[in-house]
Amino acid sequence: MASKQQTESLMAQCKLFGKKDLPIKYTSLFINNEFVPSIEGNKFPTFCPATGEKICDVEEGRKADVQKAVLAAKQAFEFNSVWRRTDASQRGRLIQKLARLVERDSEYLSQLETLDNGKPLAESLNDISDTIKCFEYYAGWSDKIEGKTIPVDGDYFAYTHYEPIGIVGQIIPWNFPLLMAAWKLAPALTTGNVVILKLAEQTPLTGLYLASLIKEAGFPPGVVNVIPGYGPTAGAAISEHMEIDKVAFTGSTEVGHLIMQAAGRTNLKNVTLEMGGKSPNIILKDADIDSAVETSQATVFYNQGEICSSGSRTYVQEEIYEEFVRKSVELAMKVKTGDPFHPDTTMGAQVSEEQLMKILEHIESGKKEGAKLECGGSRHGDKGYFLQPTIFSNVQDDMKIAREEIFGPVQSIFKFKTMDEAIERANDTKYGLGGGVFTRDIENAMYVSSRLKTGTVWINCFDVTLANTPFGGYKMSGTGREMGEEGLRQYSEVKTTIMKIAKKIS
CATH class of the missing domain: 3.40.309.10 (Aldehyde Dehydrogenase; Chain A, domain 2)
Known part of the structure; x- marks a missing residue:
């Protein structure tokens, strides 16, 4: 939450008040670095909360579209793919470039967020600022994720290192659409995962524009796929998919229960839940x-x-x-x-x-x-x-x-x-x-x-x-943590390697 001084500073600098007639540039699904229509041809409207009027129609992703995104992500995560062979430092540079592109287009993004979400423009500007900081923070982590060497008994050498989990499904809410996308995407990409990002049906516009910046930044095809759609269709398809290795969700406790149940029924995928509160x-x-x-x-x-x-x-x-x-x-x-x-x-x-x-x-x-x-x-x-x-x-x-x-x-x-x-x-x-x-x-x-x-x-x-500080809850407010170094651990598998130290025969 912005301080009073930060909000006043943003308002003093802002020359964007009164602007509402924005060009809507992207309304389609983003799969394999291309904007594409939904397979079944479904669309849904998104509305301006300040007027109740429809802004535009957006392509609605469903189960078949999620499957198409999974295939693109799977190819991007293959062992010899461009993404898997990308150096950790280069991943950081890509994320840093994405931060700079968000900064370049911050005026448009803040107006689009206010149009689609209804929050005051000064608050949208603050959200964009925090989005940039999130990408910058995790960009710096990319080549600094270290394992351990572990002293063990016997003639063995033991060490650990961190590997990406794989295909990650991320389901974000409508209250902070762009910032929550950054909270999910930044640590997942830093650690080398590939992503299917499901946008809230109430506020899909800034997430789709972010997809265009991901392509512009130079991320390989299939690394990030963006699906606007509804929870019972697109969200459920992500939660239940056997080839999605992790789900990260921010939203209601009720939906979090459904995601956890889906993971238990299928492949026991890793789940991070940031849910309700009554603080x-x-x-x-x-x-x-x-x-x-x-x-x-x-x-x-x-x-x-x-x-x-x-x-x-x-x-x-x-x-x-x-x-x-x-x-x-x-x-x-x-x-x-x-x-x-x-x-x-x-x-x-x-x-x-x-x-x-x-x-x-x-x-x-x-x-x-x-x-x-x-x-x-x-x-x-x-x-x-x-x-x-x-x-x-x-x-x-x-x-x-x-x-x-x-x-x-x-x-x-x-x-x-x-x-x-x-x-x-x-x-x-x-x-x-x-x-x-x-x-x-x-x-x-x-x-x-x-x-x-x-x-x-x-x-x-x-x-x-x-x-740089972990965020998450006890009890029914969720499992796992986002942000900070803890956020990296949610997107990593720990691998232990133990090697026998052979005695050389003289």
């Missing part, structure tokens, strides 16, 4: 309250609340509870919801009508179950998929809005007495993606951090995700 954010009474209010709200409202690690459960110690709620409401009233291409906009549209309706259903349940609606709670405007920024106070742990992932700009504020009580309640969830604590006491900060059952803990900040 707790604990505000202790000694915290800098203004900073805590601002950051806690930003993590819920940024990207229209469509963030898996959003700190949507805000636990506030009772001594400062009323002040925290009051200041949160005052701040929420200053949020500018509307045209994502307008420079004053700070919150854009939900990605789809379906997503908007799901959020409104959660809001209604909160009101019915007795939470106090402090502000918002309704649709914003009469065009597009906009929602008012929403805050509930007096939220109880057994309410639906406290238990289920809302994936929208809805902040639930809970009251607690003691730190241990807050930790116990924070951990009482099926999720474990992220968590945070705000306090001036370093001992309390570390105490909370050591006891939260989450993959990431933020102290006096929230949702800071960096290319």
Whole structure:
């Protein structure tokens, strides 16, 4: 999540506000370095969330198209192929060139992301910046992946080295379309794998444009194949395919279960899952309250609340509870919801009508179950998929809005007495993606951090995700880790070689 200073800087530099009439350059499947129609001739529409109007039709990939992509990827991964014979340092140079091409076309990509996803243009610009950093980071790793020599008993020499897994299926979500593509592609390509990337049907446009840059960068045919399509068809075909060696998925916990089941029924493929969250954010009474209010709200409202690690459960110690709620409401009233291409906009549209309706259903349940609606709670405007920024106070742990992932700009504020009580309640969830604590006491900060059952803990900040730090969850928030050196391990097989040291006969 961008800081306030980063967002303001991007907005100050941006000359792109107001531009909406973009040329849509790529709408077909990308297989074997060519844009091709779907085999069955199916297409689906993609819509602008800010207006509800159709942008264009996109070719829909299905099982036959996935099979075609697998054949291309298989050929690209053959032992004597160009890709397998590419030096590790050259892989790094290709990824670095891809980063430079994304940077070159960042203005177009950011506008396309806002058009297709609905987020404010300043946030799209920040996503593109993080995309570039991700490619740059992993480009630097390509020729630095090292095994070990292992001292063993007897007359043996033992060592390990890392090999690519093979054909990797990657299924990305609609909330950060281009950035999530980078999170998946960069470590997979760095380690020498080949990829079939399935784009979300809600937001396929930036991923298809990225495919054109992959070709321009010089990646050999079949190394990256891009399939826009639906989960039950294209996604299922990837998950069940016997010749796909790994699946990496970001999305809902429900779909993650289906992918894991598919892997178990077929070839027991390696699976990485980054799934849902209901992240707790604990505000202790000694915290800098203004900073805590601002950051806690930003993590819920940024990207229209469509963030898996959003700190949507805000636990506030009772001594400062009323002040925290009051200041949160005052701040929420200053949020500018509307045209994502307008420079004053700070919150854009939900990605789809379906997503908007799901959020409104959660809001209604909160009101019915007795939470106090402090502000918002309704649709914003009469065009597009906009929602008012929403805050509930007096939220109880057994309410639906406290238990289920809302994936929208809805902040639930809970009251607690003691730190241990807050930790116990924070951990009482099926999720474990992220968590945070705000306090001036370093001992309390570390105490909370050591006891939260989450993959990431933020102290006096929230949702800071960096290319060189691992990201992933406990429990039903997922398996495995993305980003950082850990992200490389998810795309590598460890091979051990043991050699007998023969005694020379004199």
